[in-house]
Amino acid sequence: MNCINRRYLMYISQNYSYAILRPLQQYILSQGGEVRWFLEGDEVNPSFLSDAEIQITRVSDVIQWNPDAVFVPGNMVPNFIPGLKVAVFHGFNAGKINRRGRLDHFEIRGCFDLYCTQGPETTLPFQRLAEKYKYFEVAETGWSALDPLFNKDLDNPYIDTSDTRPTVLMCSTFSRNLSCAPVLFEKIKELSLKGNWRWLIQFHPKMPQDVVEKYKALQNDNLQFIETDNVLPLLKAADVMLCDTSSVLIMFLMQIKPVVTFRNVSPQPYLLNVTDIDKVESMLTTALHMTSEDKHFIEEYVNSIHPYSDGMSSERVVSEVNQMLQLGRTVKKPMNLVREIKLRKKLSYWKL
Template identity: 40%
Template sequence: MSAHRYLLYGSERYALPILQPLADSLRRQGHDVASCLVEGAHGLALASVPALDVRQAVAFKPRAVFSASNVVPGFISGAKVQLFHGFNVQKRDDARGHFRIRGLFDLYCTQGPATTLPFQKLQQQHGHFAVVETGWPKLDPLFRDDGGIAQRLRQPAGGRQVVLFGSTFTERLSAAPHLLPAVAAQIAGGDRYWLLTLHPKCAPDLVARYRALQGANAAFVEPEQLVHAERAADVLVADTSSIVSEMLVQRKPVVTFRNRAPKPHMLDFDDPARLAEMLQQAFNPDPVLQAAIAGYADAIHPYRDGQSSERVLAATEALLEGQLGSLKAKPLSALWRRWQVRKSLGYWGV
């Protein structure tokens, strides 16, 4: 394969662990890789990847742009590839959420059958994009050598069971404000070791209160380390966050607090006083729960080889070589969205 230029695009901090495995794969294949990190991701960086501003990204003239955002700048050259910034966790209805078609992408790289089939139906309906099931690059470190990062996160546990706590920023769905006293009590007890993380958009004062729980029985994990924390932990406590699905992919039990759409593969509860009881169930899952977890994991992300990044690159090459068929012109509604992207980025060049 000839060497080409590729651009990685993200607008929030959580884009970094999605894009980094893809960047590593591109570099291993000898390609020229750069990133354009804007808005909430501005000033951050991917390891060993030069960061470009918007004008530099235009001049870079990439062969393809891989986006971990809902949008992508149409004024940058190359095929536009959607990687998704999370699993479909039904925070919103389909028309406004995970399956919303904005007319900006040429290729959707889906995570598993649960997302592939709906997007294939949308592909038949719209005709201006292709769909290939590849798995999700963000999860590659779950299933291949991560350089010992997960092991180092787990080491302070000293043999104790490890619980990961994570929460979405959506106020009406967030467990973080409600479970803080119960989580603090569990940490103070010291029976288990806790890894704590919150969505980057959570209120700063709430983040500060969870950071203050760090000590011999707990550590706070930054978003860039989240996948490694998921690998290190035995059980997750969360809400309606997409990290629920990321944990279940590993066949690990998940306790959810007031999940918007609770399912048999979750242990859902609504009373903070029951946290200890729910943890006991999670660490002793019955066969029914284990079967539900395995079935859900296979539906959303059946790939356990750590090679999703490579499949994304192969799908992109197939698109560029015309192997995925011809695409219709983008809808007129996409012009408005492209203008919105230009405005948000302050770019008015050609």
């Protein structure tokens, strides 16, 4: 089913969402559909939009445009915006527990008609939830954000063919109790000055600014700090990742490359976890000489969470959406007045 005469809204609230939705946009446009962007809140930068991308700035204009479907890489979207609400996720299930004591990845907030899951590990739990709540559907499609990961780069600014040293990519979550960045600062400083490896550093956009500034000050011939809305080129440029409990490590594993974690809350066989700062260097060295057993553990895990390496997840997502639109398979979602009021207040929209 093609996209001709259909309208698709990209609803985002964080800068990293651009990279998640652009593969979807590319496929939709190639199939004759229309795409618009709506940016919620002040944590997303409109300057990241390209000249060819069209932004709708007012909720009233979104409603007038009347999208057929709304793609959301976040947790919530207002019910008063028209269109089939599609959850495409902002990352993988990293096992984070929310304030209610539940796995945040599987929290149902009454916003979506369709969940496009990434692989069996998340599909089965969402299917059980769909049977329980009975107002949304689940389709396993793979994650659109990873499509470019499986396509060759024509130009990757982070690959230096003249530098033959191994490249270490350090990423970190912003959560105070989980972040490795503040704890490992002195160790990273020490290792970067040794010059044995080339370092790329990239943090979650919500990382405290004081931590960001400290790492920016570390930059030298061996270490580069990068702020970007698209982490994929960094993942492709690195030989090994150093991380904590951030879900970005799962994206890195998709390439069957090793990840060293520091005090991961749920260490697994496919991760090389350390709890001692002084063991970080030796574990990175071990990772750079990955064994066949380590590779097997990673491959087994990847097959359970995202068994798609064809770069066609966006096509599968759009196909599921179009099929649902064609059949008109939607059920009225439960009303949550508190959430509705909060979203109306946030977006300054009070019309009924």
